[in-house]
Amino acid sequence: MARTAMIHARTEPGLKAEAETILRSLGLSYTDAINLFLNQVRMKKGLPFPVEIPESVLMSIIECGRRRFILKKSVRVRLGVEGTVLVYEYPPLGILAYGLNQVEALDAFRTDFASAWDQVAKEDDSKLTRDARSLKRRLVSLVDRVEEV
Numbered sequence: 001m002a003r004t005a006m007i008h009a010r011t012e013p014g015l016k017a018e019a020e021t022i023l024r025s026l027g028l029s030y031t032d033a034i035n036l037f038l039n040q041v042r043m044k045k046g047l048p049f050p051v052e053i054p055e056s057v058l059m060s061i062i063e064c065g066r067r068r069f070i071l072k073k074s075v076r077v078r079l080g081v082e083g084t085v086l087v088y089e090y091p092p093l094g095i096l097a098y099g100l101n102q103v104e105a106l107d108a109f110r111t112d113f114a115s116a117w118d119q120v121a122k123e124d125d126s127k128l129t130r131d132a133r134s135l136k137r138r139l140v141s142l143v144d145r146v147e148e149v
Helices: 013-025 030-044 102-121 130-142
Strands: 056-064 067-082 085-090 095-099 143-148
Touching: 013 030, 056 102, 067 102, 067 130, 085 102, 095 102, 102 130, 102 143, 130 143
Parallel strands: none
Antiparallel strands: 056 067, 067 085, 067 143, 085 095
16 A cells, blocks of 8 residues: 555635535545545645636625625725735725735725714714715715614
């Protein structure tokens, strides 16, 4: 028998179950699938498929904490890499959020959006500067409703 090496990996339970069902329908075990993948990596001297960060993402709902902002229409948010950080940017609202990974960057974007809503959209116009009133109009025209979750 040939010597083998052990690989231990952690993944989400739902992903594992879904992948197992698909692999089983193809007549493959996890070991078979991992060996196929690793052989492709070796043959291609890299990943056997392209891995790219999309240039933008569409958002129709923005969740932050216990609130869900339902937008009137989807907005296209720029997604990019600047140096060693990931960036979510939506210039119409002046949001430029950074994170070391996608989760952190998205969290920062959601927090900035909710903060703009709390500090500007909910404020009385008489207490806002002209620029802030303009931002408020953009926010209010964008958000259909805010739900507590």
